Amino acid sequence: EAGVAQSPRYKIIEKRQSVAFWCNPISGHATLYWYQQILGQGPKLLIQFQNNGVVDDSQLPKDRFSAERLKGVDSTLKIQPAKLEDSAVYLCASSFLGPLPGELFFGEGSRLTVL
Amino acid sequence: AQKVTQAQTEISVVEKEDVTLDCVYETRDTTYYLFWYKQPPSGELVFLIRRNSFDEQNEISGRYSWNFQKSTSSFNFTITASQVVDSAVYFCALSSDNAGNMLTFGGGTRLMVKP
Numbered sequence: 001e002a003g004v005a006q007s008p009r010y011k012i013i014e015k016r017q018s019v020a021f022w023c024n025p026i027s028g029h030a031t032l033y034w035y036q037q038i039l040g041q042g043p044k045l046l047i048q049f050q051n052n053g054v055v056d057d058s059q060l061p062k063d064r065f066s067a068e069r070l071k072g073v074d075s076t077l078k079i080q081p082a083k084l085e086d087s088a089v090y091l092c093a094s095s096f097l098g099p100l101p102g103e104l105f106f107g108e109g110s111r112l113t114v115l
Numbered sequence: 116a117q118k119v120t121q122a123q124t125e126i127s128v129v130e131k132e133d134v135t136l137d138c139v140y141e142t143r144d145t146t147y148y149l150f151w152y153k154q155p156p157s158g159e160l161v162f163l164i165r166r167n168s169f170d171e172q173n174e175i176s177g178r179y180s181w182n183f184q185k186s187t188s189s190f191n192f193t194i195t196a197s198q199v200v201d202s203a204v205y206f207c208a209l210s211s212d213n214a215g216n217m218l219t220f221g222g223g224t225r226l227m228v229k230p
Binding site: 003040041044045048091093100102104107108109 | 119148150152157158159160161162165167206208210217218220221222223
């Protein structure tokens with residue numbers, strides 16, 4: 001079974017530039033998450049989708065971050081304009097839809113460096 | 116508000132030693148779920164276990180065991196006879212119905228097992 005795919009793995013940009021990350025979840029997983037993991041810290045949820053609807057985006061800095069999940073499958077996370085503090089690993093995860101918080105399957109992440 | 120604290124930022128042991136990773140959580144919810152995830156150097160987080168707040172029985176899976184104590188709000192993880200392949204960052208996480216099943220992660224404990 002293929003895992004969660006993310007690209008690019010690494011990206012270096014200058015502040016005020018824009019960047020986009022792509023995620024392809026495990027086939028059949030209705031729920032998709034984007035997490036931000038700053039070096040030395042635990043992951044922090046940015047946004048959660050269920051199919052193509054947003055469940056939770058309370059911690060997404062909406063003035064610069066946006067995310068979409070077209071057709072309930074792939075998802076894109078965009079940052080525009082980037083700030084130095086956006087340097088982090090952006091993790092995508094997916095899970096089955098169920099009544100209980102389930103096992104999340106994570107991708108390897110996209111590491112962003114903002115100079 | 117939910118909070119997960121992993122006081123040990125880094126632990127170093129020699130192979131075959133037992134090691135316990137501590138996790139203390141805070142929540143006002145009566146129904147909640149606790150998780151442990153492993154993050155190897157490749158970056159993707161791997162699910163290890165989920166426990167609900169009504170099940171305080173300890174669990175053992177091979178060399179791994181978990182001790183859930185509601186009285187002290189702790190969910191500790193022990194690796195018996197550690198191996199070099201256990202070297203990773205381990206995250207404890209909390210989710211509750213009232214938080215929309217959003218996972219709140221601790222800061223992680225980096226475990227280094229030396230041969």
